[in-house]
Amino acid sequence: MSDVSLTVNGRRVSGNAEDRTLLVHFLREHLGLTGTHVGCDTSQCGACVVHVDGRAVKSCSMLAVQASGSTIVTIEGLADGAELHPVQAAFKEHHGLQCGFCTPGMIMTATDMIARHPQGLDEATVRAELDGNICRCTGYHNIVKAILAASETMAKGAKGRAKQAA
Amino acid sequence: MYSVNYHRAASVSDAAKLLKNGDAKLLSGGMTLIPAMKTRLAAPSDLVDVSRLKDLQGVKVSGKTVTIGAVTTHYDASTDEKLKKACPALAHMASLIGDPAVRYKGTIGGSIANNDPAADYPAALLALDATIVTNKREIAADKFFKGLFETALKEGEIITAVSFTAPAKAAYQKFRNPASRYAIVGVFVAKGKDGVRAAVTGAGEDGVFRSKEIEAALAKNFDVAALGGLKVSAKGLMSDIHASADYRANLIAVMAKRAVAAANA
């Protein structure tokens, strides 16, 4: 057993868990953050993607104790209060989800992807970047559309903020 | 996963001490080890986490010598400006490993210590005639990779870095397993000061290997044309549900040609 201390969605949390506890299970079972899902055993489906210290990683392939001391954002912490994150809003607007199971991981991957491509995204890049996220419902068509749209919205927002600052 | 004791090492020497616990294993990115533990295919008693050791992180380039810390992630390697300048082929190779989330966690040290027969780094290091630096010694890549999941590492030995002389030209071409995204065949070619080296991953029954045929052909003329008559034998190549040995032999030739074309581009 080890102590696990994390900052999750802006809140400091700590708990005691078996060392073999995966981060995803710590989030789901100890913290009740069930938005992060487990869809495979081999780190491939991406339903469990969360941000650890600003990077989108698979929480099923990391021990909770390994993450101790880190700052974590899960799907539950992405929206700004009642206001959806632009990626969340785009998934809704463009019907980028059906059963919703892969969606949290898709959205967490998408926000990371957009952040790494401030110059913008094209369809081929989005498809390649989704290599670690599997969806069985949508055929990805509308997921790709949603991510491209969110990328544009966020770029406009950033420009707007830059203008304001200037 | 079976029960396990986790330790976070404070230094390399601390890690070496902690490794003496039971059947302890080093934990770096954990992208292979944790999934193997989840499915109970690996069962270390203890894990010694070295991923946060600052000394083992990052890329250094001094003249022509490139040194990559053992816990440098694939993402950091693929985006490192110094590496992209000194050896763009290796940065590109790192960008082809797994998927973005895996690249954020997986490390060069973890990849080569595991020496999966379909991993990408072993081919690169073999072709780059790299040196694997451990807490005890330096090992030439030619001596380091010893067959399937086997390396020259001794008990308690910890990889700290990998270094190599930047090649004049190099490139990696990978044909991915459509399911796992590992290499069905990956070919890394490098033209260095001591000649041309070409290494193949994903295909050999004994893991990564250097292709004498490709090297011999390119030694005379580092050009796609030199590989025109290349016939790769299927002997000693893996055959499984994804690819027959014949198919792998074909892919070795195709990937080698494409790698040379990319290296010369």
Place this chain on the structure above:
Amino acid sequence: MGIEGVGARVARKEDKRFITGGGRYVDDMVVPGMKHAVFVRSPHAHAQIKKIDVKKAQAMPGVVGVLTGKEIKADGIGNLICGWMIHSKDGTPMKMGAWSPLAVDKVRYVGDAVVIVVADTKGQARDAAEAVEITYKELKAVVDATKAIQAGAPQIHAEADNNLIFDWELGDAKATDAAIKSAAHVTRMKIVNNRLVPNAMEPRAALGHYDKAEDHYTCWTTSQNPHVARLVMSAFYNVAPENKLRVIAPDVGGGFGSKIYIYPEEIVCLWASKKTGVPVKWVADRTESFLSDAHGRDHVSTVEMAFDKDNRITGLKVDTIANLGAYMSLFSSCVPTYLYATLLSGQYNIPAIHANVRTVYTNTAPVDAYRGAGRPEATYVLERMMETAARELGVSPAELRRRNFITSFPHQTPVIMAYDAGDYNASLDAAMKAADYAGFTRRRADAAKQGKLRGIGMSCYIEACGLAPSSAVGSLGAGVGLWESAEVRVNAVGTIEVLTGSHSHGQGHETTFAQLVTQRFGVPIDSVSIVHGDTDKVQMGMGTYGSRSGAVGMSAIVKALDKVEAKAKKIAAHLLEADEGDIVIENGEVKVAGTDKSLPWFQVALASYTAHNLPAGMEPGLKETAFYDPSNFTFPAGCYICEVEIDPETGTTEIVQFVAADDFGNIINPMIVEGQVHGGIAQGVGQALLEGTHYDASGQLLTASYMDYTMPRAGDLPSFKVSTSNTPCPGNPLGVKGCGEAGAIGSPPAVINAITDALGVVDIAMPASPATVWATIRAKK
């Protein structure tokens, strides 16, 4: 239609919870005192169980129970059933082998459940599962259906000689043979439809809770049809009487058919909860899902198609062997029979058809309905035959199809189905235009200059949806009726709840169903809630599969809305002192036509509940229930065109464009319909290019994780060009036909027709992986 009514692209009401992490799936459920279960599964494909020793496991830390098949039998829990009776052509009933929820003396596939271990944590349960000692005597296994029916093959069930479950036929053998004999041309092929693993992203899960004080069970389960689960668990498995068993299917992460069936795990978890005195939760690992979810397809067919001198089809003869795996799953028998052979006429006038189907046990996971269920297999047979015939006859694939299209409706096929409406030329025209079919020759030449092989292929599919008229399916052997139910509850303040027997696991019912209500009463969509998935809340219903939620589920809602509307009008007429026939309801107001007299909607609702002033003799309240039993199947149809470019050096196929032109009848929400088509195409392309299920000869599943089973990823697919050209369904109150399965039905032959066109070969096995394509190119040289 209004911005929220029928036909509008309304963004989904349910999305909010899914995009914020608020979805509630079975694995998210926590009940006080809950423990975790792990199943010990057979590592052998075929073996006798000699001995099970659980002592060591019982003594492991955290273990609360280790239970076996003998105990479940002793408690009277029944064997699993197949709910559709098929008789062989000699009149004998299908040979159903016993399937115990926990194997007792024999295991028949790798993954067969043998023991359940319940412990404080899943880790402890797994530790203890490894300590269960089972002595097996291995038997020879058989995985290939064509080998399983040969003399001398290992016998899997005592009930089925040569592993033959039934030998069934449909159609006129004599007329078909005569057509082939007198044909100007006969096209012959052996056609293999590869086995698939459904792979809903949410693995199956069950949480069983026995409440001792109430003597009552609750089961949270990943089900597409919770009421059917309750019915079957009560009536056949003796878990509990229906009034003592509540089944809840909360948010369910995809189904595609695989979550229709009642599997051993939910039965065992409920039983184990009573046995151990604690709530028991089981969640499948992905590999467990690969091993134990019902698989799909797995047909081998020999086909002959006869043409006259004018290239008109005169007969079709199909001989199919269908692999049903180790046990007969719930609807396994109807998939290769009434959902398959009845569609063999496709979009074509075929005067004589004969299908013979043999279903076979093998030592593999059970096979049942998977998105499309029988119809993809029929479409694959027909559309591969049409393509090959066109090449043999030297006519264009489009021309051969047009020549044989059914153009007048209704049309009675020789294989039961009576098509009600359609315009197959319209779909073909739309698809060819969208694909710039005329420009293909130029594109092929351009690709050749780059050393690439281009090919184009089409597929004109038809399917029968809206399952199904109860009396019809009853006469064909179904154990249940296939109607649907709905209850519309108008609350006193005018908000509305619709309780539906349909179940949404991604289809967007909370939005489309609400659109019907908004359309009818003009109330805002936010004031309408859809309730589903809980047997305690919703009246008996049949669930969601076979593209039936629109055609059947929504029709039940329409019927209930009719009743509510009629009563509301009566109340309004009474209150407004007008004639009932003059009352209209629009924009949330109840008006007297041609006057300025009106009442807000909520006042009519309130009046119905205050009951202070109702028409004489009227019961208070505004709540109506309806059951809708369709009069016919519906017949969605369409044309898909796939264009591929192949790298001959590596065998890699890139889909450069994929066009779908569908006829779904009327459409409630085009955005959701398009999403269904996209997902279906991805699954069909997955079958054609990527997804291979491999058992080795000893029955080990070699593709039991995403390391070896290729799931379609974003980079494997293009964006799709989809459109609809719709002929309303005359027999359906909404004119809808259904859209859930079309993509998976129509796309595989389009892909394979394109690849064989590019390669200049007659056939290639699915999945046409790079290795297979490369080997095909090499074999041709």
